[in-house]
Amino acid sequence: MLRHLLASASLLSLLTLAGCDECAEIDCACPQGTIVVTVVDATTKEALFDATVAIGNDACAEHSSEHYCFVPAGTYSVQVSAPGYAPKTVSIVLSEPQGDGCCVCGGRVDQTVELTPMP
Numbered sequence: 558m559l560r561h562l563l564a565s566a567s568l569l570s571l572l573t574l575a576g577c578d579e580c581a582e583i584d585c586a587c588p589q590g591t592i593v594v595t596v597v598d599a600t601t602k603e604a605l606f607d608a609t610v611a612i613g614n615d616a617c618a619e620h621s622s623e624h625y626c627f628v629p630a631g632t633y634s635v636q637v638s639a640p641g642y643a644p645k646t647v648s649i650v651l652s653e654p655q656g657d658g659c660c661v662c663g664g665r666v667d668q669t670v671e672l673t674p675m676p
Contacts (some may be wrong), residue, residue: 560623562636575584581663585623586619587654589627589628589629589663589664589665590629590630590650590651590652590654590665591625591626591627591628591651591663591664591666592612592617592625592626592633592635592637592666592668593621593623593624593626593665593666593667593668594610594617594624594626595622595623595624595667595670596608596610596622596637596638596639596669596672597669597670597671598642598671598672598674599672599673599674600674601672602671603664604621604622605622605639605642605672606622606646607639607640607643607673608622608624608639608672609635609636609637609638610624610634610635610637610639610670612620612626612628612634612635612636617635619630629651629663630651630652630653630658630663631651632648632649632650632651633648633649633650634646634647634648635647635648635649635668635670637670637672638672639672639676640671641674642672642674643672643673643675644672645668645670645671645672647668649668650666651653651663651664651666652664
């Protein structure tokens with residue numbers, strides 16, 4: 558039993574030295590990145606919970622006031638809209654995956670988009 562524990566500890570040490578723990582909180586095979594968009598009122602700066610965020614025809618996943626778009630690296634035109642507000646399109650650049658050793662992780666961009674109330 559002790560020999561098994563020592564072998565496991567040695568393997569963990571080797572993996573750590575190889576850089577495999579840098580993405581401990583996410584899957585180490587994560588070539589896609591994440592664009593996180595928070596939509597707010599341009600005047601009050603309050604979050605708009607009924608907003609829609611999309612890249613092309615693909616709506617981004619919503620969680621509370623944040624919208625998550627899981628995409629590979631590249632430049633994206635992100636469409637943002639909400640009832641009673643003027644829609645807006647923003648350009649967002651997501652970097653190439655980063656990492657070394659056995660762990661390569663997609664980039665992440667956090668973007669706040671302000672929408673202006675329509676008269």
